[in-house]
Amino acid sequence: MGHQKKAGKGRLDKYYHLAKEQGYRARSAFKLIQLNKKYNFLGASRVLVDLCAAPGGWLQVAQKYMPVKSLIIGVDLVPIKAIPNVITFAEDILTDKCRNRLRQEMKTWKADVVLHDGAPNVGSSWTHDAYSQAELVLMSLKLATEFLNKGGTFVTKVFRSKDYNSLIWVFNQLFRKVEATKPPSSRNVSAEIFVVCQDYIAPKRIDPRFLDAKYVFEDLLLNKSQTSTDIFAPELKRKRRHREGYEEGDYTQHKRIDAMEFIKSRDPAGTLGSANEMLFETEEAQEVAKLPETSEDILLACKDLRLLGRKDFRILMKWRAGLRERFQLEKAEEVPTVEDGAGGDDGSDVEGELDALVSKETKRLRKERRRLNARRQRQLVKMHMNMTTPSDIGMEQDEGEALFRPSAVGKGADASVLERGDMSAIDVNVDLADEELVELGDRSKSDSKASTGSGGDDNDDEIRLQRLESEMDSMYSEYIERKRERDAKYDIKKKRAADDVFRGFGDSDGDAGDTSGLDDSDGGSSNDVEMQSATGDAESDEDEQIRSMMQDSKKRKKEKRASGGFSDTPDDNGRLAGRAAMWFDQPVFKGIGGVDLGDITDEDAGCSRHDEAGAGAGSSDKDESDDGFDVVSADEYDGDPSNVELQDEERQADYDLATPEAMTMVRDLANRRTTKQELVDKHFNRYTFNDARGLPEWFVDDEQKHSKPELPVTKEAVRMLREKLRALDARPIKKVAEAKARKKMRVAKRIAGVQKKAEALAGNDDMTEAEKARSIDRMIKRATKAKPKEKVTFVVARNSNRGVQGRPRGVKGKYRMVDARMKTELRAKKAREKREKGRSGGRRK
Numbered sequence: 001m002g003h004q005k006k007a008g009k010g011r012l013d014k015y016y017h018l019a020k021e022q023g024y025r026a027r028s029a030f031k032l033i034q035l036n037k038k039y040n041f042l043g044a045s046r047v048l049v050d051l052c053a054a055p056g057g058w059l060q061v062a063q064k065y066m067p068v069k070s071l072i073i074g075v076d077l078v079p080i081k082a083i084p085n086v087i088t089f090a091e092d093i094l095t096d097k098c099r100n101r102l103r104q105e106m107k108t109w110k111a112d113v114v115l116h117d118g119a120p121n122v123g124s125s126w127t128h129d130a131y132s133q134a135e136l137v138l139m140s141l142k143l144a145t146e147f148l149n150k151g152g153t154f155v156t157k158v159f160r161s162k163d164y165n166s167l168i169w170v171f172n173q174l175f176r177k178v179e180a181t182k183p184p185s186s187r188n189v190s191a192e193i194f195v196v197c198q199d200y201i202a203p204k205r206i207d208p209r210f211l212d213a214k215y216v217f218e219d220l221l222l223n224k225s226q227t228s229t230d231i232f233a234p235e236l237k238r239k240r241r242h243r244e245g246y247e248e249g250d251y252t253q254h255k256r257i258d259a260m261e262f263i264k265s266r267d268p269a270g271t272l273g274s275a276n277e278m279l280f281e282t283e284e285a286q287e288v289a290k291l292p293e294t295s296e297d298i299l300l301a302c303k304d305l306r307l308l309g310r311k312d313f314r315i316l317m318k319w320r321a322g323l324r325e326r327f328q329l330e331k332a333e334e335v336p337t338v339e340d341g342a343g344g345d346d347g348s349d350v351e352g353e354l355d356a357l358v359s360k361e362t363k364r365l366r367k368e369r370r371r372l373n374a375r376r377q378r379q380l381v382k383m384h385m386n387m388t389t390p391s392d393i394g395m396e397q398d399e400g401e402a403l404f405r406p407s408a409v410g411k412g413a414d415a416s417v418l419e420r421g422d423m424s425a426i427d428v429n430v431d432l433a434d435e436e437l438v439e440l441g442d443r444s445k446s447d448s449k450a451s452t453g454s455g456g457d458d459n460d461d462e463i464r465l466q467r468l469e470s471e472m473d474s475m476y477s478e479y480i481e482r483k484r485e486r487d488a489k490y491d492i493k494k495k496r497a498a499d500d501v502f503r504g505f506g507d508s509d510g511d512a513g514d515t516s517g518l519d520d521s522d523g524g525s526s527n528d529v530e531m532q533s534a535t536g537d538a539e540s541d542e543d544e545q546i547r548s549m550m551q552d553s554k555k556r557k558k559e560k561r562a563s564g565g566f567s568d569t570p571d572d573n574g575r576l577a578g579r580a581a582m583w584f585d586q587p588v589f590k591g592i593g594g595v596d597l598g599d600i601t602d603e604d605a606g607c608s609r610h611d612e613a614g615a616g617a618g619s620s621d622k623d624e625s626d627d628g629f630d631v632v633s634a635d636e637y638d639g640d641p642s643n644v645e646l647q648d649e650e651r652q653a654d655y656d657l658a659t660p661e662a663m664t665m666v667r668d669l670a671n672r673r674t675t676k677q678e679l680v681d682k683h684f685n686r687y688t689f690n691d692a693r694g695l696p697e698w699f700v701d702d703e704q705k706h707s708k709p710e711l712p713v714t715k716e717a718v719r720m721l722r723e724k725l726r727a728l729d730a731r732p733i734k735k736v737a738e739a740k741a742r743k744k745m746r747v748a749k750r751i752a753g754v755q756k757k758a759e760a761l762a763g764n765d766d767m768t769e770a771e772k773a774r775s776i777d778r779m780i781k782r783a784t785k786a787k788p789k790e791k792v793t794f795v796v797a798r799n800s801n802r803g804v805q806g807r808p809r810g811v812k813g814k815y816r817m818v819d820a821r822m823k824t825e826l827r828a829k830k831a832r833e834k835r836e837k838g839r840s841g842g843r844r845k
């Protein structure tokens with residue numbers, strides 16, 4: 001595999017170029033770099049084994065990131081070109097020979113990390129590949145269990161398939177922490193996922209069934225009815241049945257569509273969004289698959305429609321458009337469109353409308369240009385003849401002509417200068433008018449071309465392109481929306497993204513110009529950056545909706561913080577201070593003033609709950625006094641004290657310990673398992689405030705998405721949070737609680753009254769003790785006895801009571817008007833219930 005010629009996709013890929021630039025043998029090197037950046041397992045390791053290592057990209061990374069003189073061993077079916085200080089040999093990892101050789105090379109050492117990026121020779125079918133991959137993974141795990149140190153890390157590639165969950169289950173039996181992740185450099189269209197298993201338990205004895213494919217994947221073997229995909233690979237049927245990637249027949253889980261369905265669809269975005277895979281099974285589709293337009297990229301994208309990024313989506317849409325043109329589908333569908341006037345496919349009527357608008361706008365611009373030209377000529381003539389006077393200019397201004405309106409004068413000259421009749425200002429003015437004319441001329445030129453559809457001109461193309469882009473964007477949103485409808489967890493993910501209280505330190509908090517975590521572990525950050533800009537491949541295959549939600553939420557938080565006194569000052573120092581304040585403002589520092597916070601500077605005020613709002617980089621609109629009163633600044637206080645309370649509540653909600661990460665950190669601090677200084681040291685480094693200006697957009701996007709520290713979470717913290725939520729759930733609703741409290745208060749009042757009377761009775765010498773006790777008892781009973789409900793009199797609205805307004809005559813106390821029928825029906829109902837009761841009672845006897 002390492003020696004196979006890379007297809008077009010590999011060549012075009014940005015990581016491919018990066019790898020070339022950096023001297024890595026394979027683009028996959030970046031996967032390990034990114035995994036290491038996230039989980040940091042290479043830096044502290046001394047012995048590493050890379051199973052399936054050819055051509056050696058991962059070995060190169062290991063050699064670069066591990067301490068010098070580490071023992072690094074790489075094995076693959078094919079020989080690996082020598083890498084300094086790395087031992088390599090060619091063996092099949094499924095054989096005993098390989099195991100023995102490894103043992104020989106390892107001597108008495110144990111590995112800190114075992115890597116596995118193996119992929120069986122791809123070919124026959126996806127199903128087969130996925131299964132063999134799973135087998136390979138299990139085998140590498142077996143080797144890992146043999147060679148790993150206690151506490152070691154095993155990193156493996158797996159494919160999403162039915163075997164995936166079984167594998168994860170096994171990993172969980174052997175490692176304390178198992179996480180699946182997809183590094184940004186792993187293509188979205190690829191079904192590969194990387195599983196990082198940390199903290200190897202190293203049990204004395206491992207049940208052999210854990211590492212035996214027959215048992216691990218047993219449930220699949222038992223399910224013999226699921227054989228449909230074997231039809232396509234009969235040879236597999238004999239050996240390994242029922243290994244298809246998804247549940248057969250479960251079309252809600254895995255929906256397949258034929259390519260022609262998509263090509264002919266009137267709702268292409270929706271069709272893509274509602275399916276998982278596009279097949280080329282019908283005769284027509286098979287023909288399409290053979291066309292040169294149907295590139296390998298397209299075929300790859302069709303395999304998993306759930307993972308389409310913006311770029312893949314565009315490729316598919318363009319491909320569809322080309323095919324529709326080839327098959328003249330637009331024309332075929334145009335006829336009914338004209339007849340019913342309902343608009344064509346893909347919004348061809350929208351295009352018509354747009355054309356009309358463009359030509360209208362062109363006309364207007366042309367007219368305006370002519371008018372401005374004429375005016376300019378007149379002004380110039382007047383000026384040259386010294387005919388222009390300040391009053392003239394004033395007049396022009398009064399006329400509200402565009403040429404002399406203050407905005408046309410621009411920032412350079414102000415209206416007062418004009419009023420004073422400064423001629424130089426007029427020059428500026430005329431110059432600006434020139435610019436404006438040129439601009440207008442250009443615009444109208446391009447617009448007019450757009451409307452005539454002459455084509456071939458840059459501007460014309462640009463406008464069309466822009467229009468297409470925006471159409472594409474809206475279609476992509478539609479696709480995302482449709483995908484969302486099928487994904488039960490999407491809303492939760494979205495909400496989580498929006499509510500993500502603690503995003504770590506790498507988060508630039510909405511400031512696109514500030515990205516953290518671009519460190520050397522990325523393969524030499526500065527170099528990367530330059531190279532990446534050179535490649536200029538501004539790919540953005542982000543889930544747009546989630547991103548915009550996150551940005552919204554960040555913006556909101558920023559606003560909130562700003563209103564709480566934080567401000568990002570323009571200068572670097574100010575910005576750093578602002579960020580530091582934000583950091584200390586995080587929930588984890590709430591209320592830990594007493595825990596090792598001695599050496600904190602001004603910003604540390606953010607540690608205490610009261611100071612949160614006021615702490616910040618040199619901005620404190622609020623004042624605090626020690627007597628517990630919040631001093632609210634006049635401009636913040638709107639006269640309504642409840643609003644101040646509300647703000648406080650909102651603030652509290654915002655800073656609540658709402659995540660297990662925060663809870664873990666706070667507990668660690670409180671129990672002195674860590675100190676504030678340690679936390680700061682761990683999370684602040686020279687990359688924390690890296691400037692993202694000038695970096696390619698795709699890189700910044702990737703960093704923002706993935707470059708987040710993995711914060712520790714303990715079971716205890718999760719349990720505590722859960723309990724907290726449960727307690728919240730169990731709390732009665734406010735109204736009920738208030739009513740109960742009122743009742744309690746009334747009873748307490750009455751009892752207090754009784755107590756007084758009892759004291760008076762006790763001093764009464766005329767009564768015997770028994771009489772006193774009796775009367776106190778009576779008093780208590782009376783005080784605690786619930787008031788009898790007031791009786792309601794039902795008044796039938798007939799005779800003189802029919803249509804009576806207000807209280808009927810002769811009725812006292814509570815009453816309710818009922819009509820005769822209601823009364824009869826109620827009586828009948830009661831009688832019926834009584835009968836039924838009697839009957840069932842009789843039967844029971």
Ligand SMILES: C[S@@+](CC[C@H](N)C(=O)[O-])C[C@H]1O[C@@H](n2cnc3c(N)ncnc32)[C@H](O)[C@@H]1O
Binds near residue numbers: 028057092120136
């Ligand atoms: C994706 S490549 C690994 C790339 C490598 N991580 C790098 O960065 O250069 C997968 C490799 O797995 C190897 N492989 C597949 N089956 C194997 C087996 N049974 N034993 C050893 N190597 C195997 C292939 O020869 C191939 O070179």
